Amino acid sequence: MRLQTRKILDRAFSGSGVLAIALMASALVILLVPMFVRGAGAIFFTGTVEHRRVMLEKFERGDRPAVEAEIAAAQEARAPVYRMLADFDRRLDEGDAAYRARYAKPVKELKKALRELFGPAPGSIRPMLMRDQYGQTRWDRARVKRERVIYREEWDYSNPAKAGIRLLKPRVLDFAGTPVEGLFGDLEHNLEKMLLPRKTAYWQFLTDESYDSHFFGGIWPELLGTFYLTVGALLLAIPMGLIAAIYLTEYAVESRLLQVLRTCISTLSGVPSIVFGLFGLAFFINTLHVSRSKSVLAGSMTLALMILPTVIRASEEAIRAVPRTYKEAAMSLGAGRWHTVLSIILPAALPGILTGIVISMGRAAGETAPIIFTAAVSVGKPLAFWQTWTQPTPALSWNIYNLATEHEAVDEVRHVQYGLVLVLVVLVLLLNLAAILLRARIARRMRT
Amino acid sequence: MSEATGRPAPHVEASAFSVYYRRNQAVKAVSLGIPAGAVTAIIGPSGCGKSTLLRAINRMNDLVPGCRTEGKLLFGGQDLYSPDVDVVALRRRVGMVFQKPNPFPKSVFDNVAYGPRLHGRLNAGELAEVVERSLVAAALWEEVKDRLNDNALGLSGGQQQRLCMARALAVNPEILLMDEPTSALDPRATLRIEDLIDELRGRYTIIIVTHNMQQAARVSGFTAFMYEGVLIEFGVTRDLFTKPKEKQTEDYITGRFG
Numbered sequence: 001m002r003l004q005t006r007k008i009l010d011r012a013f014s015g016s017g018v019l020a021i022a023l024m025a026s027a028l029v030i031l032l033v034p035m036f037v038r039g040a041g042a043i044f045f046t047g048t049v050e051h052r053r054v055m056l057e058k059f060e061r062g063d064r065p066a067v068e069a070e071i072a073a074a075q076e077a078r079a080p081v082y083r084m085l086a087d088f089d090r091r092l093d094e095g096d097a098a099y100r101a102r103y104a105k106p107v108k109e110l111k112k113a114l115r116e117l118f119g120p121a122p123g124s125i126r127p128m129l130m131r132d133q134y135g136q137t138r139w140d141r142a143r144v145k146r147e148r149v150i151y152r153e154e155w156d157y158s159n160p161a162k163a164g165i166r167l168l169k170p171r172v173l174d175f176a177g178t179p180v181e182g183l184f185g186d187l188e189h190n191l192e193k194m195l196l197p198r199k200t201a202y203w204q205f206l207t208d209e210s211y212d213s214h215f216f217g218g219i220w221p222e223l224l225g226t227f228y229l230t231v232g233a234l235l236l237a238i239p240m241g242l243i244a245a246i247y248l249t250e251y252a253v254e255s256r257l258l259q260v261l262r263t264c265i266s267t268l269s270g271v272p273s274i275v276f277g278l279f280g281l282a283f284f285i286n287t288l289h290v291s292r293s294k295s296v297l298a299g300s301m302t303l304a305l306m307i308l309p310t311v312i313r314a315s316e317e318a319i320r321a322v323p324r325t326y327k328e329a330a331m332s333l334g335a336g337r338w339h340t341v342l343s344i345i346l347p348a349a350l351p352g353i354l355t356g357i358v359i360s361m362g363r364a365a366g367e368t369a370p371i372i373f374t375a376a377v378s379v380g381k382p383l384a385f386w387q388t389w390t391q392p393t394p395a396l397s398w399n400i401y402n403l404a405t406e407h408e409a410v411d412e413v414r415h416v417q418y419g420l421v422l423v424l425v426v427l428v429l430l431l432n433l434a435a436i437l438l439r440a441r442i443a444r445r446m447r448t
Numbered sequence: 449m450s451e452a453t454g455r456p457a458p459h460v461e462a463s464a465f466s467v468y469y470r471r472n473q474a475v476k477a478v479s480l481g482i483p484a485g486a487v488t489a490i491i492g493p494s495g496c497g498k499s500t501l502l503r504a505i506n507r508m509n510d511l512v513p514g515c516r517t518e519g520k521l522l523f524g525g526q527d528l529y530s531p532d533v534d535v536v537a538l539r540r541r542v543g544m545v546f547q548k549p550n551p552f553p554k555s556v557f558d559n560v561a562y563g564p565r566l567h568g569r570l571n572a573g574e575l576a577e578v579v580e581r582s583l584v585a586a587a588l589w590e591e592v593k594d595r596l597n598d599n600a601l602g603l604s605g606g607q608q609q610r611l612c613m614a615r616a617l618a619v620n621p622e623i624l625l626m627d628e629p630t631s632a633l634d635p636r637a638t639l640r641i642e643d644l645i646d647e648l649r650g651r652y653t654i655i656i657v658t659h660n661m662q663q664a665a666r667v668s669g670f671t672a673f674m675y676e677g678v679l680i681e682f683g684v685t686r687d688l689f690t691k692p693k694e695k696q697t698e699d700y701i702t703g704r705f706g
């Protein structure tokens with residue numbers, strides 16, 4: 001090849017390499033930045049007086065007199081709204097049947113929209129569901145709900161060739177000339193006084209139980225559940241994997257059977273995780289009856305099975321990479337096989353083994369499919385250690401999926417979902433970081 | 449003492465001893481007696497079976513799959529390959545130094561203490577004493593006494609090899625096997641090892657496999673020359689190098705092949 005051609009090829013290659021890395025980096029930024037920003041929104045947000053009320057009443061948190069004063073101030077700011085509604089109710093009672101019929105539905109809708117914004121009207125009966133007992137706790141959600149009060153949603157299906165068009169009709173037009181006409185302007189201008197938004201750092205998001213399907217509270221049950229599942233999986237997989245790896249490298253006599261076994265282990269690591277989930281249900285729960293139904297134990301076993309091939313392979317590679325001369329030296333000094341493994345080979349292979357364990361740990365923490373059938377529930381209390389043998393648990397990965405798709409009011413809990421994502425990602429990153437540091441420390445001690 | 453030859457009584461004695469790797473016979477019916485307390489060199493070209501013979505003495509060949517032996521190899525009168533031999537106990541009596549320095553990735557102290565910890569219940573003071581004595585015997589103490597807790601892999605190649613000798617000496621063996629112990633070292637480090645072998649002479653039976661004929665001539669009292677698995681000639685080193693009985697020995701030591 002001519003020199004010129006070679007140079008052009010070289011340049012083209014390094015150029016495309018740089019491009020690929022730049023693409024990857026930008027994809028990472030595009031992925032991570034919104035994740036961190038929106039995830040942080042679960043902890044740092046503009047909270048309303050309703051948030052502080054929840055904190056006080058459910059968690060005994062905050063300065064009681066101050067919060068009660070705020071609640072009173074907010075109630076006072078909202079009073080004109082409810083006064084107007086009461087006036088209108090009286091007018092309807094006095095009015096004729098036609099008047100009542102005309103406004104019956106619009107008023108019902110208006111009251112519902114207001115309930116979503118502020119919670120139950122003063123003096124009404126306490127609703128059953130917690131989500132109905134309080135108004136909007138987050139200022140961003142409150143503004144969305146205000147729009148729903150001020151505007152009525154209508155769909156225009158007049159053109160059958162097109163999808164329906166959403167139209168926003170101001171409700172003030174529906175109520176022209178009634179006592180509630182002024183309500184909308186009041187909301188528009190005085191919502192801040194009615195909800196008293198304030199910058200909030202809700203750190204307890206990480207350590208609070210969740211209430212009413214994640215409408216309120218934090219993600220402690222999920223965090224704890226993921227912790228139990230991951231630790232359980234590691235406790236099961238590490239000893240088994242290590243023993244298998246030691247056997248395969250140090251004890252087993254090379255044979256056809258051993259090669260088949262190795263191939264099986266490799267294949268196992270490629271099996272889709274949902275298959276492991278189904279297997280876990282069929283084998284651990286339905287056949288072995290490790291628990292009556294889903295449990296952390298069954299989930300941990302399933303996850304352990306899933307990560308076992310990775311642990312075995314990584315440990316095997318690491319043990320194989322230990323120089324033969326170490327083993328010979330130990331043996332020549334009269335160390336038995338087992339002692340050689342324990343005192344020389346395992347310590348020297350530890351960095352490599354750790355890497356495999358950490359990769360597995362991240363995977364166990366993040367996998368959803370294996371725990372769907374074996375361990376995960378969408379709502380639950382944080383478990384005590386001894387309950388893990390019999391009880392199912394919420395978990396970060398499963399609840400991200402659950403809140404995104406199966407929750408009855410996805411829009412209302414979006415911030416929780418992002419919070420879960422952030423926590424899971426940070427958790428896995430921290431685990432990896434810890435392992436990298438640990439590995440570096442051990443490797444440094446080994447080298448010089 | 450055997451009156452007829454004037455040599456010390458044999459410490460290790462092979463009679464018609466053969467080693468096979470699967471179907472390949474690496475050592476062919478070798479018979480020789482290695483005198484106690486002397487330095488014996490085994491020389492010969494690559495692949496002549498000298499290392500295999502050496503490794504048969506502490507049964508390191510057991511680690512090689514498909515390895516088996518024929519004939520007898522006696523160590524202090526006991527057959528090394530009889531089924532009731534405790535290999536671990538045997539290896540304690542037979543120390544070994546390898547071709548490449550192979551200290552464990554541990555501290556200098558832990559390297560030397562590995563054997564004693566394995567075999568005896570020594571308290572900290574006794575252990576420190578054994579470590580010091582071994583390092584002194586390996587002529588390394590002065591260089592490492594202030595860095596006993598440093599990782600052994602930070603030592604120079606020559607120091608590492610002497611550390612390996614100290615590690616082998618720490619279990620107080622009767623025999624020291626050396627498998628080309630200086631082939632990975634520079635001339636200065638080689639000289640120090642050779643001096644050390646000289647100092648250890650008499651206290652241990654030393655068997656050294658070497659490529660380097662000058663080394664064999666310098667350090668050993670007896671030399672065995674092997675070629676293609678067969679022991680060609682065995683005798684007092686000076687005699688073997690000055691008036692070899694066999695044509696092949698002469699050709700090899702004069703550099704005509706090998």
